[in-house]
Amino acid sequence: MSGCGCSDIEIKDQSQRKVLYWLLGINLVMFFVEMGYGWFAQSTALIADSLDMLADATVYGIGLYVVGRAVRAKANAALISGYCEMTLGLLILVDITRRIFVGSEPVSMVIMTVGAAALIANIVCLRLIYAHKDGDVHMRASWIFSANDVIANAGVILSGALVLWLDSRWPDIVIGIVIAFVILRGAKTIVADAKNELGSEAALEKPMNCKDINLIDK
Template sequence: MSDCGFHHEAKNVAERRVLWIALVLNAAMAVIGGVAGWIAQSAGLLADALDMLSDATAYAIGLIAIGRTARFKANAAWLSGSVLLVLGVGVLIEVGRRVLHGAEPLSGWMIGTALLSLAVNVYVLRLLAPLKSGEVHLRATWLFTRADVVANVGVILAGVLVLWLGSPYPDYIIGTLIGLYVIKEAVEILGDARQARQDARNPGNAAE
């Protein structure tokens, strides 16, 4: 029995280390992406930065949830999904504002910043791979990062199209797609959290 306890403790230590690395990297990229998005007048970069910020929040919640009850973890995942849903809707609103008022996104900033974000997210995704089939609050962190990788590739493509076409619309389109993708991920996480809450209330059903 003591060996089981040691294994669980070691697992928690490893999870904390991974989540701390992910938290620091995503928080840094959220700041860098946000500043770059503002300078570049890019809805796509701003959307990507908000997505990274939501990831950092999810990792922080994941750290708090380690070692807590199943119900606490389900509530943590629910909070993560709710934050992500709000940010996704906010992204769509910001894209609409830019379409109405106009913007001139700078493709070089878009491509360079998104490439840096992609490198960070691929690294974090590899770190989180062992957690993707774990408990609900840990699965949420993996889903967040998977969404980021898709978003980074989209921003790079949009930057290339902005340069090629001389039009801001590829940036508007990728900002919209990132917002919709974020909302999709939020709904998936909220669904997982709802199921985890039911399992926590009925542990006998979860064991079947």
């Protein structure tokens, strides 16, 4: 035995890092764009989606940290990511409750324009992560986040159209609530997947690295 598959592992790790760097960068940029325009447009849906982008960026940062590490570390990272998303979903619901009582005047054209830009950004993210959607647990989590983001963005655009059509702030609030529950559902799926991984024998096994295998060969 000579190669021990190390080059294949390194190629996979490099591929994961490259994808996660792109996802991290895109989500950070869109967080600032959506948050800024969300406050300007007084849009619950845009602000909810921007916070989702921030949570996803955090998740991708955690994912970068565990690339190349043991399965257990990746599962723990996915678990933390899931709880982060869950917390975010609850915070969005708190903010929506505040806005229901305080009031808002969402600007429909800004909501639709920024929502469309976010949708394009997340479709790019989805294409980038597609090859890894059935891979390690932290990459599966990233796939779920990206897929949920596309759904949320479509909802944001719909809310802007309904605000314009009905001349009412309620579609924006309702879509914000829907986005929060989409986030919570995705978080629940990720937490369950991570716990499954941690409970399996594969996750508890100490991984044998290339150095260990080469020592055995000798």
